[in-house]
Amino acid sequence: MVAFIIRRLLQSLFVMFFVALVSFAMFQFIGDPVNQMVGVETSLAERAALRERLGLNDPMVVQFWHYIVNAVSGDFGISYQHKRPVAQMLLERLPATLELSLVSALLSLVVGIPMGVYTGLNRDGFLAKVFLTISLIGISLPTFLIGILLIFVFSVTLANIPPISVLGLFAIDLSVLQLPSFGRGTTVDLGWWRTGLLTSDGLKALIMPSITLGLFQLTLIMRLVRSEMLEVLRADYIKFARARGLSNRAVHFGHALKNTLVPVITITGLQIGSIIAFAIITETVFQWPGMGQMFLQAVQNVDIPIMAAYLMLIAFFFVVINLIVDMLYYVVDPRLRVDTGKVSGHG
């Protein structure tokens, strides 16, 4: 196990290094940062001088080398746009993205797994079919459109709706359900961590973005759990379990669900990473002050230090998540332990 972890750590370093290298190769295609850093009246000579001083005329490998040397000492440079240290800017934005991502991942698991189990157990049930069909909406419209439709309904329409009178007895004022269309609401600072989870309007502001972000994962997880359940329920050991007279409940949850978890863990682990990536769109639609939004703006303005640092950070997340997923494999599926033992034997 220790040898396995050390080997994985070394491989992870290689991943990070490679990500940095590819990022650098990529930057030259994104545009010229100098045009976004100066006003129109700046002369061509000054532009050229700035380009030179930024080292943008150096060969890519040289730029890359300087970057790695600095990055190792924790210096990710100064944002071209905002003239501030990039590490500090990312750190300020990190809590917003992580809170949004974790809440939507949680949402997709908490809703997705039970729905998957239900639709798996009641394969031909009417309600299961309804669930399945409705859940498809999560993947049948682009994220940005879902976000904007939610804003349209819950921020704009509800804000301007007059109270509905019921039989003249009392009035229902739907405008209390109105949700904020942008930002995080009131936040509280816990040390450097700025959280929106401790205030009521911070939580309210989280609702639409996390649904928008989580809907896709929810659909994916539900469908995955369902199909795994269907397969596992036909497996011999389940038949034996039934034959032994175990209750349905014990069979379904003790055996079947447990065995569907391997692929669910894989996919969920992978999805946490892609949630962070997808957060770029969601954050942009809801003006959520996270890293994804900052990254997209950096792409639009060719703010290379921000792009590079963001990509490194995301690569780091993936590496860590993958490590954890691989370790969970060990715990959940004993067969793999033997397997990987063999693999290491080859290696």
Next chain:
Amino acid sequence: MRKTLMAAAMAAVVAGAFAAPAAEAKTFRWAFQGDAQSLDPYSLNETFTLGLLGNVYEGLIRRDENLQIQPALAESWEIVEPTRWRFHLRKGVKFHNGNDFTADDVLFSAARVRAEGSDLKTRLAGVVDIVKVDDHTVEFVTDAPNPILHYEWATWGIMDKEWSEANDATAPTDVTAGKENFATRNSNGTGPFMVTSRETGVKTVLKPFDGWWDAANKKHNLTEVVFTPISSDSTRVAALLSGEIDMMYPVPVQDMNRLESDPNTNVLSGPELRTIFLGMDQEYDELLYSSVKGKNPFKDVKVREAFYRAIDIEAIHKKIMRGLSAPTSLMISPFLFSRSDEFKRPGYDPEKSRKLLADAGYPNGFEVTMDCPNDRYVNDEKICQAVVAMLAKVGVKVDLLAQPKAQYFAKVLRPKRDTSFYLLGWTPGSFDSWNVLYNIIATPAEDGRGKFNLGGYSNPKIDELTTKILSETDATKRDAMIFEAYSLLDQDWGYIPLHQQGLAWGTRKNVDLAQRADNQFMLYYVNVN
């Protein structure tokens, strides 16, 4: 938000106990599509950054709601010799931290605005010496007579020498030096508002500066201002419709009707100073992107006229800009040139266009690639699409390459100039035709002339006029020369001006404010009722 409001209300109540007229809390929340890059007033020569900081820092002059020059930190000025201007500084002006404003601050700011890392060096172009006569008198010596020396000084905010030196902020942040500058996130101006907190790209809070020198004439009634950048158009519109913000801009043109018809919102629209135009490459001997090989069709004036005449600008005005544009035949806003009404736009004439193309040897048209930004100007991509369709009707097949501005500018700007046909917008920073002639129309040269003349249009007579216009101090003669230059451009069909793009600001019904044609939003005109 409710909490912020409460806090603001409490703060106002506490403040009210001390201030004589117990002012009601007036928090004003507004949004723009982006954020100011930095709080350092010299970091970037760009409208929004300068506009936001224009509430915090002030120049020697300022511009009123009609863009007329007014005295600000300088009470008055005179030209003592053709190349020597004397400015009398206002006495009793305080910076936000309580420091006095003096001639030393002007000298310091002049040095700082020319330092490495400053993007506003052109504010003092041609100034060879700055002399402190006494604590409240400063003289500027120029290398040649320059009647518009101070035109851009409204956006050259004066900084406090002591504060900058104490905080090691004597030069703008130089990104290549790898160190953040104190003035990037802190400010100390003389203006009507001071920044109380700022999260880059998230939120900036300002409050009025009680010690403002012009407080007696203040027009606003605000006690707090919260600015949030909202980049997505739809979200920005939604936030205004739902009442989460009091004002936002720009309003997407297609949403103007919606905001106007909503009982709670309003749209303020007006002309902007930006001219949108099409440029054609007339410099390369063979077009970079075209089916025509071995020659450059745009070198033929008939082809240029054919393109001009193929464009139905009224349809673009009506359908794409929804009325929020002023079709033009000039490369400068009519507000900035006194004789602009003497120019008429040549009519839309597809028949003649086809004929001109046939005469030029392209009876079946030809193919050319068009470069277009898709996130820079109002409906830029839609305009380009419409142009492509209109040109298709006269037989020219245009391959449209619409890209985000970062890639677009990297491709089309000098020194690369990798384009054959493009759409660009221009606002003269000095509000004057010389800027347009020098940057857009004059023949490109090593010294920076014609820097944004991406098609390489060239007419030596215009170049000559441009040089003369710079130092001509007689307004009538100057305008005559400008008139001649624009007329020459027209005869050459050198560019295809499209329109003046319009401004559209959305407000809640209870907000009053003044809209300036340079698209700078000044908080001291805002009233929340």
Next chain:
Amino acid sequence: MADVPVTPAGRPAMILYPLRRFFDGDVWASFKRSPITVGAALVTLLYFMMAAFGPWIAPYDPFDLAKLDLLDSLLPPAWSADGDPRYLLGTDDQGRDMLSAIIYGSRVSLLIGFASVLLSMVLGIGLGLVSGFVGGAIDAFIMRMAEIQLSFPAILVALLINGVVIGYFKTHPEWQVDQVTLAYVVLVLSIGLSNWVQYARTVRGSTLVERGKEYVQAAHVIGIHPVKIMLRHILPNVMGPVLVIATIQLALAVIAEATLSFLGVGVPPTEPSLGTLIRVGNDYLFSGEWWVTIFPGAALAILVLAVNLLGDWLRDALNPKLR
């Protein structure tokens, strides 16, 4: 697994086995039993026909810019008060007939979708099989590549490929590529390359499990070539999860295309795909011109729904374990 018959060498590869079963009675019967599936199949078929015969069905050619009239732009559907009978579903911001634009757009979207799914499927299954079966350093290498791939948001992959592809065609002017073709290449490559990891990880996971099973080890022992084992014995058993992914991915590819165009890299709006139509229509959501968003949005949603329902059924029907 024990109930899967091992076919002797020389007979059609087992990869074809599920397809063969499609035509024997059981599958067909299960198809006919499910009205939802029949409906989904009909809808999918309709879209495919629309894509194939678009130019003959559509009332106008929305890609022919010379025919567009800006003065006809943003007309509401024919049945509303201001509608024009010439344009059944109204027109978009450039005066394009919405119905024709949707027909042509579906064609473009399906083309990009299929091509990129095919690319990522072939790549992902291949790498996943090798990774899971061979193991060792190769496995580690492929999985680390997967991590690298995953840590790049698709938007960046698209920008990179965009740059490389444009650079390539610039130095090879003999290709004579226009912006539309260029956009297709960029989209298929970037969506295809962004999605192979899903297949690879899933196939690898299943392969690891299958590899440990007796029948595979037995095949190994009797000296069957590893490639043969992979293709004949392991591949059919991982096809279930792969189909789940592929159906989702087809829909996803269409949506990814829309998202990329939302971010500024996508099919040019002069020859719009369904995604581009939605992106453009997105600007008109608040302004009252609902038909510019709603019709292409609905067209996309129905297509995705139908493909997914069909995929759901196909997965259950082809899975011998569920029968």
